[in-house]
Amino acid sequence: MTDALVPLMVLLPLLGAAVALMLGRRQRAQMAVSTAVLAAVAAIAAVLLAQVDASGSGIAVAVGAWPPPFGIVLVVDRLSAIMIIISALMLLGVLVYAVGQGIADQHRETPVSIFHPTYLILSAGVFNAFIAGDLFNLYVGFEILLSASYVLLTLGGTGERIRAGVTYIIVSLVSSLFFLSAIALVYGATGTANIAQLSVRLAQLPQDIQLILHLLLLIAFGIKAAVFPLSFWLPDSYPTAPAPVTAVFAGLLTKVGVYAIIRTETVLFPESDLSTLFLVIGGLTLAVGILGALTQADIKRLLSFTLVSHIGYMIFGIGLASIVGLAATIYYVIHHITVQTTLFLTTGLIERFGGSTSITRLGGLRRASPMLAVLFFVPAMNLGGIPPFSGFLGKVGLFVAGADAAGGPPASETLGTSSPGPEWLIWTVVGIGAATSLVTLYALARFWNLAFWRPKAELEGYRSRIIDSVQEAPAGATVVATRTTPVLMLAATAALVALTLALTVFAGPLFELSGRAAENLRDASVYVSIVFPGGVR
Amino acid sequence: MTASLTLVIVAAVLFGTGITVMLERSLTRVLIGFLLVGNGVNLFMFIMAGAPGLAPIHGEGVDPDAISDPLPQAFVLTAIVINLGITAFMLALIYRSWWLAQLGERGDLIVDEDEMAEDAEETADLYRSSEEDDRAVQAVLEASDEDGGRG
Numbered sequence: 001m002t003d004a005l006v007p008l009m010v011l012l013p014l015l016g017a018a019v020a021l022m023l024g025r026r027q028r029a030q031m032a033v034s035t036a037v038l039a040a041v042a043a044i045a046a047v048l049l050a051q052v053d054a055s056g057s058g059i060a061v062a063v064g065a066w067p068p069p070f071g072i073v074l075v076v077d078r079l080s081a082i083m084i085i086i087s088a089l090m091l092l093g094v095l096v097y098a099v100g101q102g103i104a105d106q107h108r109e110t111p112v113s114i115f116h117p118t119y120l121i122l123s124a125g126v127f128n129a130f131i132a133g134d135l136f137n138l139y140v141g142f143e144i145l146l147s148a149s150y151v152l153l154t155l156g157g158t159g160e161r162i163r164a165g166v167t168y169i170i171v172s173l174v175s176s177l178f179f180l181s182a183i184a185l186v187y188g189a190t191g192t193a194n195i196a197q198l199s200v201r202l203a204q205l206p207q208d209i210q211l212i213l214h215l216l217l218l219i220a221f222g223i224k225a226a227v228f229p230l231s232f233w234l235p236d237s238y239p240t241a242p243a244p245v246t247a248v249f250a251g252l253l254t255k256v257g258v259y260a261i262i263r264t265e266t267v268l269f270p271e272s273d274l275s276t277l278f279l280v281i282g283g284l285t286l287a288v289g290i291l292g293a294l295t296q297a298d299i300k301r302l303l304s305f306t307l308v309s310h311i312g313y314m315i316f317g318i319g320l321a322s323i324v325g326l327a328a329t330i331y332y333v334i335h336h337i338t339v340q341t342t343l344f345l346t347t348g349l350i351e352r353f354g355g356s357t358s359i360t361r362l363g364g365l366r367r368a369s370p371m372l373a374v375l376f377f378v379p380a381m382n383l384g385g386i387p388p389f390s391g392f393l394g395k396v397g398l399f400v401a402g403a404d405a406a407g408g409p410p411a412s413e414t415l416g417t418s419s420p421g422p423e424w425l426i427w428t429v430v431g432i433g434a435a436t437s438l439v440t441l442y443a444l445a446r447f448w449n450l451a452f453w454r455p456k457a458e459l460e461g462y463r464s465r466i467i468d469s470v471q472e473a474p475a476g477a478t479v480v481a482t483r484t485t486p487v488l489m490l491a492a493t494a495a496l497v498a499l500t501l502a503l504t505v506f507a508g509p510l511f512e513l514s515g516r517a518a519e520n521l522r523d524a525s526v527y528v529s530i531v532f533p534g535g536v537r
Numbered sequence: 538m539t540a541s542l543t544l545v546i547v548a549a550v551l552f553g554t555g556i557t558v559m560l561e562r563s564l565t566r567v568l569i570g571f572l573l574v575g576n577g578v579n580l581f582m583f584i585m586a587g588a589p590g591l592a593p594i595h596g597e598g599v600d601p602d603a604i605s606d607p608l609p610q611a612f613v614l615t616a617i618v619i620n621l622g623i624t625a626f627m628l629a630l631i632y633r634s635w636w637l638a639q640l641g642e643r644g645d646l647i648v649d650e651d652e653m654a655e656d657a658e659e660t661a662d663l664y665r666s667s668e669e670d671d672r673a674v675q676a677v678l679e680a681s682d683e684d685g686g687r688g
Binding site: 136140143147150151154157159162163165166169170173174177180181183184185187188191193 | 559564567571574575578581582584585606608609612615616619622623626627630633634637
């Protein structure tokens, strides 16, 4: 019975998109369809999570009853279910926000009726990527979400968005070509694209061929996850899109890449040992990203840089190659999806209230809107890692896992046969991580001080070394006339802020759940036994 | 696994030329480069099927070892469809960016007026021609009536 629910998570958004497209002229019906679809997917994911968590393994559904490895297989285990449920909740929250914005602007910002269908197709792609049990199906999931994201990013077709969109699209195309070539090579080497079967067959290949395939896949996923040397496209392309679109992209799209990297490390190449590479890359991502954030005057660009930077935490967690590290990474991914989405939505509200997103032009927001101040302050402190918020808990979890790994973990704690990197390297990255957290806090506190605490009267002729040290967005911040902010937008943002707080309140059970999800990833045989209960031929 | 050397060389040439063209600044060339590399990758994937064999239709009297591997072909078909969609989007993007580069943001407004004037002219033409047509048809009908009356 529940098996039938699995494909529904992809089918419902796709069908919903078709219906929404047909209802193009009836805004209200369109909104009802997309909200209902996303709520249904969230509910399905909750049911599935409860089921796979109780059973301890997972569900594999052979599409069209073609037995694996011949047909496409969809796999839901704890990690997939967690990712889908959190994504569905985020997509739902942002959708409500976008509906509110659309009503307030009489759909000037998001013209025509394509927003809802495209948004649903994006969701379908994200969900498909999370449950793909086949490398090629993962590629198709990526392409679905990317094609939809191209449309959303260039919505309205203004010069600024086209310019930003071109960077994003070309980088994504290159990453897709990498991924497809990697699939071709993997297929040539093993004769299958089924992930579970690959995990057995790849291990039989010579080490050097394994390494080439491994790195090719990592490059393709690394571009999507915006990991350090491959991250330069992100701050240039995300900030120009409409606020809800940026929020979804920032929250979800990079995490799809991180998810794919986790799968690559734990299922496809559990034997291959790249821990040291991961630690170095993680440290560099943390440091380079946050240094970029320091020099930004524009809050959207600042947040984009912190987004890149904090991906480093997840890469660090994966590089620890231990169950605890992976558990902390999963918790951190959940935290980061929620808080980053919420912050971008709040930024959208700031833009409406203050008419700008640059700290040189904002002032007196606390007095103008105490509600907005709360909605910004809570997630900002959360991202900065102030106790007792989930950002603090996630980072502590990662650092503790780092300390464990550096001290030589017991064999029961490690993943597969891989060993953690050298001890000094782990401590260095932990140090960079702590420093990054502080610098994030500094960057956000600076924005808070100037935009919220500084009285509006001081704005004229304000001089400070802080202002001198930052630079404006290259395209020049667009000044948007202050418009009314509808209750719906505030409510959606408030609901997401409440969700970030819930991550703190329920941190204990969530950490345990992440721990159980990580336990499933201990070695590839768990995943393989979900798809092939009788063993691989 | 055996593969045709010609196909390998063709794929390599497609990769090489495609990447070179993709590095140009012009968006159109980037698209052409993407298409070349995309086809290179597709060909590459096709090569991975190994030596060509019989049509992959499973039936009686068909040796399963003699048929060619259908899976890479299915992959290639999917990839071609995806490339087609992306190409269509890229063409729209190129047109839009050309438009903005030529006319700027104000281009949209200028064209609206032009188009309205054109539309008005076209409508007027349409009415004029249809009136003329009506008159001509009327004349023919009357003429035929007169003919019929006589006959």
